[in-house]
Amino acid sequence: MRVLIVDDSPVLRLLLRSVCEDAGFEVCTADSGEQALTLLESYTPDIVTMDVHMPGIDGYETTGRILERYALPVVVLTASANANDAVTAMRALAVGALAVVEKPRGLNAPDFEQRIDELLRTLRSLAQIKVVRRPRPAAQPQKTSPVPKPILQAAPRLVAIGASAGGPVALKSLLQGLQQVPPWPMVLVQHISTGFLPSFCQWLASLVSFSVQIAEDGQLLQPGVLYLAPDGKQLGVNAEPRVQLQEGTAQQQFCPSIDHLFNSVARRLGNRAIGIQLSGMGRDGAVGLAELRRQGALTLVQEPGSAVIDSMPRAAIDMQAACQILGPEQIAATLNALARQEATEQAGKGGGASCTTTLKS
Incomplete structure (x- = not known):
């Protein structure tokens, strides 16, 4: 080597x-x-x-x-x-x-x-990892294909995100593409070396207009806040939803683990959640995202060609865990449309849960 x-x-x-x-x-x-x-x-x-x-x-x-x-x-x-x-x-x-x-x-x-x-x-x-070249953005933005309309079985209460190597590239595009403070809590497991999480939290906070925090055990998850899984802890949620932190076990390869988060959200919130799988090496998150989809949640997987490392998105796709396969900007567009739909429903005091908004790039 x-x-x-x-x-x-x-x-x-x-x-x-x-x-x-x-x-x-x-x-x-x-x-x-x-x-x-x-x-x-x-x-x-x-x-x-x-x-x-x-x-x-x-x-x-x-x-x-x-x-x-x-x-x-x-x-x-x-x-x-x-x-x-x-x-x-x-x-x-x-x-x-x-x-x-x-x-x-x-x-x-x-x-x-x-x-x-x-x-x-x-x-x-x-x-041994195959990475992609990262050319600087062209002066003229390229046109993208329209995003298929998302179909939800119930109004979401939480967005769960998993990322590993190459994840910060996708997270930057996704978070900066959000047009408003998200009306739901967002919970992120990002594989990163121990000790660098506070700096990562600070960097994410510099990208967005809403709060970014490292999650604490028992904390009530608030709309409009992005919570990060702390070093050396498995992050799950209960139905309220509140943070549930656990020590990792010898059987778990990753701590924090994306699968642990996704499986917990699937058990506690079922179809009232959105799961997002971004760039990364390996398979962490694929099984949990498949369970989220089985429970009726909306599951979004980064399009492998847009990922710095495509093995985590491909693993999720291979398990048929993806409702939609999108680039980070299109994932942001999907969340924007769902947020607008929710705001419209609340303003009209209509309780319908399905979303039939057609997104435009």
């Missing part, structure tokens, strides 16, 4: 080179974003590690330029204690970086082995 390490610190480059070569990787290094872009003209790595703050162009801009030109997985390395680094790392995730990992602090740090194990595990798992 070939790794390109991009970092302006000679000490970190030397440390990371040693660690990666000891693991059997072929290593090339760059001390700046500019040098990395030059190297990539003649060197093709399997994966890139990216520092965030460097002289010249930073890790965010370098990641964006790399993904414009090459279909390469990028892993961002940062110090989680540094707020500026964390914010830049979130921006890099938003342009298509697959993961953010805390840098090893040095050979004498008490968590050195843990950080190295996490880094090597991340590189091995993501190096």
Whole structure:
């Protein structure tokens, strides 16, 4: 496996080179974003590690330029204690970086082995992933096909969203496409490295006009708020709906797990929910989304061609869990139409639950 390490610190480059070569990787290094872009003209790595703050162009801009030109997985390395680094790392995730990992602090740090194990595990798992190039948007927006009208069996009380690698790209498009504060609570499980959730929450809040919070056990879910599953906890809901947090078990590969959220929502709210599956690696969420659909919920799956990583959407589609398969902007359009429908019904004091609004792109 070939790794390109991009970092302006000679000490970190030397440390990371040693660690990666000891693991059997072929290593090339760059001390700046500019040098990395030059190297990539003649060197093709399997994966890139990216520092965030460097002289010249930073890790965010370098990641964006790399993904414009090459279909390469990028892993961002940062110090989680540094707020500026964390914010830049979130921006890099938003342009298509697959993961953010805390840098090893040095050979004498008490968590050195843990950080190295996490880094090597991340590189091995993501190096084989096929990613898509992320060209900058064209000056003239492209026309999109009309979105099929959604059919609901009952008025929704909750929107549950699952995302993993590449999810921040889709979430940005989806959330920024919402035309008003959503009339329902929204609950999100996003796979992200431990310790970066507060920065991710802060970044999401910068995109929208409504509140974004990390969920707390027993919390009553309020309309117009986006709740994030906390690190190391399984997030479910009861029928009110309130947050129900649980410790993960050895049988559960992910904690938090998208399947756990979707299955809980299916049990407690059934057809009074909307489930959304976005970009990600693996199959987490597919079984739970299929159960949501079986219970009559509206289930929306990101169109695989629009996803940075398409395996999670494809797994959901393969299980016939999708009522509709849409791009992130079209998912936002669907939610906008349902919100307008709900506002119209409330204004007219009509209790009909079915939605027959035809959406336009």
